[in-house]
Amino acid sequence: MSKQVQDAYIVAATRTPVAKYRGAFRNVRPDDMLAHVLRGVMARAPGLDPQLIGDVVAGCAMPEAEQGMNVARIGLLLAGLPQSVSGMTLNRFCASGIQAVATAADRIRLGEADVMIAAGTESMSCMPTMMGNKVSLNPAVFARDENVGIAYGMGLTAEKVAVQWKVSREDQDAFAVASHRKATAAIAAGKFRSEISPYTVQDHVPDFKSGAVKIVEKIVENDEGPRPDSSMEGLAKLRPVFAAKGSVTAGNASQMSDGAGAVLIVSEKILKQFNLQPIARFLGFAVAGVPPEVMGIGPIEAIPRVLRQTGVRQDDVDWIELNEAFAAQALAVMRTLGLDQAKVNPLGGAIALGHPLGATGAIRTATIMSAMQRKEARYGMVTMCIGTGMGAAGLFEAV
């Protein structure tokens, strides 16, 4: 069924550390973060002629304001890539990053390009609300009952999932604690070191005493989100945010974050021409729609679809980056599909590591690539649920 003419290989992937909402990157622009990872990923393929880049595809869930005006093109120019290189921003909400990887890979698989960069960038700190700078809902949403779910906040959809899939508060909290524990251990073991391009933040601050502008530099090397002290007792104290008698809290939901990631994808021809070492082959990608009011179950539809498409058995997938938008939906997906807990988010997930929306797919692809370089995975998957009711899944094979 595949109509591809050549394989698409990932030869490099990198990311910024993921910073907390209004944390280390509160003054860092998303276009600068993108430029940073574009430079970083090119640096990992020395000798590769940037003129050959067919396109830069960057995912972004709220492509407006600081990350508007086609942030992909702005980011690549800021990165110093040649003006002849083109760029597009694409938006599939939370799955924008993995969608960018799939779209970029497909251009190679179709023979239309030989070098592509897939990326994602998102600064949630730049956004006044979760819904962008200007929120405006279509009145028609309220005209049909089945569309009212469009108006639901993500947290409310997680509450609906928790009820329908019977995920208890205790299970959600335990899942969250495990996410923090795994992430903390991974950072301590230096598991993210190779994939991260440390970011030097330069804050321009007024020095009231001298009247001059002072530049305060800080190098950010690690993800900010994981809490070594996360505990069931601590999480139990948090109150539900989205429903009066609910179970979803700030502690068992993904963190709002800032970050960017980039993935360099090439054809076999380029591998040979520039003597590049491939990390993985891109196998396929699938996306599916689900009811908006339970958007978190999206992967339940998308995962089987990508497995059918690629002929890979679920049991053979040994590393799954399942985005933890909420513990409730992650658990519902894992239980429904029977995913092996040990294979899901071995280094922690978005509850600990953060979820910079449109960047997450590219960031977690970088995580899988480094796992493959460490020979810890053969088949790796990045999957996530998507606001307004979709799921996406992309599959890689180590080479």
Next chain:
Amino acid sequence: MSNFIVRKVAVLGAGVMGAQIAAHCANANVPVVLFDLPAKEGDPNGIVKKALDGLKKLEPTPFAAKDRVNYIDAANYDQNLELLHGCDLIIEAIAEKMEWKHDLYRKVAPFVADHAIFASNTSGLSINALADALPEGLRGRFCGVHFFNPPRYMQLVELIACKGTAPGLLDDLETFLVTTLGKGVVRALDTPNFVANRVGVFSMLAVMHHTERLGLGFDVVDALTGPAIGRPKSATYRTADVVGLDTMAHVIKTMQDTLPNDPWHKYYAAPAWLGALIRKGALGQKTKAGIYRKEGKAINVLDLAKQDYRPSAGEVDAEVAAILKIKNPAEKFDKLRAHPSAQAQFLWAIFRDIFHYCAFHLDAIADNARDVDFAMRWGFGWREGPFETWQVAGWQAIANAVKADIEAGKALTGAPLPSWVWGDEKAGRNGVHGAKGSYSASARADEPRSTLPVYARQLFPERVPGEAQDAGTTVFESDAVRMWTAGGENDIAILSFKSKMNSLGPDVLEGIIEAVARAEKDFKGMVIWQAKPPFSVGANLAALAPALQAGDFAALDKAVARFQQMTQAVKYAQVPVVSAVNGMALGGGCELAMHSARAVAALESYFGLVEAGVGLIPAGGGCKEFAVRAAQSATTAAGGDVFLFLQPLFQTIAMATTSRSALEARELGFLRDADPVVFNPDEILYVAKQTARALFESGHRPKLPPRGVKVAGRNGIATLEMMLVNMKEGGMISAHDYRVARGAAAALCGGDVETGTPVNEDWLLAVERHEFVELCKTEKTRQRIAHMLETGKPLRN
């Protein structure tokens, strides 16, 4: 004239009082440097910064607006004393230890500016003894300035001169305290605990004595000594818990140590049970246990007989309660004295002792009887002070009863009442307050009120019985309103309501409309002012009830339209109409203030469009006014998106948010930047009249009705509905809350029209009226209204 300018204040000591005094200065736009000791580790200003964080969490909040904390700079005595040079007023508020204060005074004195006032907030130490540590040059600028806790809310400040205090210094400080900080000032003498605490603590000691003598429960005594006799809800023992039992004991000890010759000296001792509680660490509210202890939702009270806590259930006996309800004070006291029950005997005894005590000590502790009465009103929240209670109950009759008890050995001491109580040879005394002033036992004459110019700003200050008061000249009067002029100033009319809680019924509406017409014809302007708060609690729901019950929606529509005509008449009056607000301005009362050319608001003004509580939306122009204001703000914003400005206003209406101060009312959008906030409620009428006059003199014409008001329209409604659907689905609001809030969304967004459509005020008024009447048609709104009328409380359905 010469102005006393306070550019900056320094407060020394970031404890409970110091930090809160700093906060209140910041409320009043007076920047503050708050000092304390340097922290032993970390940030040297850590102690002050921690205190400021504490202030942000304190309830009731010392800050009138959140941003006020930014105007308090943290400092410490080791590094920042040079900052004192820039301060015009320095208030010391450290712990009550003479040596500590002396040490600090010696340390800071070299840094105090030559013109600055240096004042101590001591509550009990001698001002003259404190002054001893100061260099001679500073003594002339030293005095006591005694605030009460919490200083934002308690009106009283006692000012105490020391021997060397320069003439005029207290006048300057008093002017600042009265207008800028909005306080009620009493000049006290340098006697232990000054006026309010001297009388107030004695009152508590007397209450404690008679509680034990008569074997009453603490909870029963609190039921007797609270609102039942015109004192605060916290009454006696809950007040002690709030103050802190250790603090109480300290104040009592001060009296014991410093008043050895006082006839009541043997009562200046903490009862044994109080000492026992303190030893156990049960110090009151701050330790979560004291005389009372809260366990979950239950409130338990210490029972001396059981030596343990038991559920608090104190109630006033029915017969005693009936006596306390008697309007005639003479009859009330007669019946109390005659009633044999322990409760009645207790009440007579505590009144008798306080009368006895105040009369005996008047010459030593206060300039005159008025100062004692105001000190108790303002410092302890008593509705009336001891002398006025005595006077209105019949001076001679009470005096004779007290005398009889003294002679019978029933009073706490045998010290006779001073002779002035009985009057002189010429005439028997009928009271201490009269047309000529209030009696001064030290001067043996009646003392008139202060002639300090600041008091000319108080056109109708609080009065004591027997004082003359300008009745004003009536312009016209109905059963519902009175339009009048006062103080011989016939250029500005005053309009006051006569309804209960100054609610707005149909007759009040008609009165306002007529008053506006008369003001346009005969006056430079009109001020809407009430002699007592609230400004107005809003539309009179009871007046709507018949039409609601009959389902006569045409009549409801007409009634709402008339209300809108009233607010529009106020807004478009040809002479300025100024609302002088103190206390609550809710619903229609808020709308009235919003439609005035200016609202002059006392700091403690509580604005709110609270209609959602009864299942309705503001329809007296409130939604319209918010829509217009949002549209006007949007014209200055990039993109001109009205929605950004509308959303917070929508939340304010949907959640029926009430401001907790006039400054917060400005943040919420009820008040405009040009609406003055006045710290002293007794000055609002003066300021409002001046404001109306100034507007007239500057050629005031009402703004023309806005045309082309761009509304948020259908997309705006849908976007607000998105928020509502999440709250409803999350179980945070009921289906009817949703319905009501959607009505408000429609009214604020100008109805189901395209986003950005230009409309006018009439259109907006029609939309809010329509939404209002539609809500009246729902069963649940009718239930809410009926419930409010029956119980006075909102129904959640």
